[in-house]
Amino acid sequence: MKPIITKSTDAGITKTDTGGFVGYAARFLNIDRQGDIILPGAFQKSIQDFMDSGGLVLSDHENKTSAVIGTLNDATEDRSGLKVDVTFSATKTGQEIRTLLREKAVRKMSISFLAKPPERLSKKQVGELWDRMGYKPSATQIKLSEKGANLIKEVSEIIEVSVVPIPANADASIISVKAHSDDDETPIPVVDAKHLSELFRRAELADSILTAAKR
Numbered sequence: 001m002k003p004i005i006t007k008s009t010d011a012g013i014t015k016t017d018t019g020g021f022v023g024y025a026a027r028f029l030n031i032d033r034q035g036d037i038i039l040p041g042a043f044q045k046s047i048q049d050f051m052d053s054g055g056l057v058l059s060d061h062e063n064k065t066s067a068v069i070g071t072l073n074d075a076t077e078d079r080s081g082l083k084v085d086v087t088f089s090a091t092k093t094g095q096e097i098r099t100l101l102r103e104k105a106v107r108k109m110s111i112s113f114l115a116k117p118p119e120r121l122s123k124k125q126v127g128e129l130w131d132r133m134g135y136k137p138s139a140t141q142i143k144l145s146e147k148g149a150n151l152i153k154e155v156s157e158i159i160e161v162s163v164v165p166i167p168a169n170a171d172a173s174i175i176s177v178k179a180h181s182d183d184d185e186t187p188i189p190v191v192d193a194k195h196l197s198e199l200f201r202r203a204e205l206a207d208s209i210l211t212a213a214k215r
Contacts, residue, residue: 020087025111025161027081029135031144038152043082046155056160069094112159118150
């Protein structure tokens with residue numbers, strides 16, 4: 001049985017007008033705390049199946065119906081990562097998560113998936129990959145690359161995406177959050193909060209950035 005991989009992400013949140021959020025459930029090319037790099041295009045073969053299955057969007061990876069926070073409208077890859085567009089549910093859980101985003105208590109996303117076996121890269125190969133892809137690593141990323149990395153080239157199944165308050169990548173950071181009234185466009189900084197995700201015992205955490213919150 002393939003282990004379930006869970007990748008967590010920090011969130012930069014801004015306002016839209018449809019009652020949900022747009023954000024990155026996974027980020028490409030950076031090394032996470034488990035030493036993994038996700039290659040651009042890794043989700044291409046699994047996105048449509050995820051959408052067709054209803055695209056499960058949870059709070060904290062909890063495997064129960066009361067943890068569902070909204071409806072997945074879209075999931076696409078761009079140069080930065082896997083972007084999802086979600087409409088909040090009118091349920092208690094959905095509205096509680098929306099409130100936490102507004103109150104700056106939560107700022108991350110996470111994704112759980114099954115992947116093909118990764119390719120092991122040396123430090124030199126990581127650097128060559130970054131150069132080839134035009135990725136500009138931070139000092140922390142350069143330090144992490146000293147031990148090499150595991151390159152995830154293909155995700156065979158996306159299981160779910162979650163809003164979570166704990167990142168695996170210390171470099172992940174929030175951009176901003178906006179109020180949900182139509183006449184308030186002022187960005188508000190979001191602060192860190194900590195939480196332990198317990199759904200998948202074999203899961204590995206990583207980072208991504210949630211980029212937009214909606215009304």
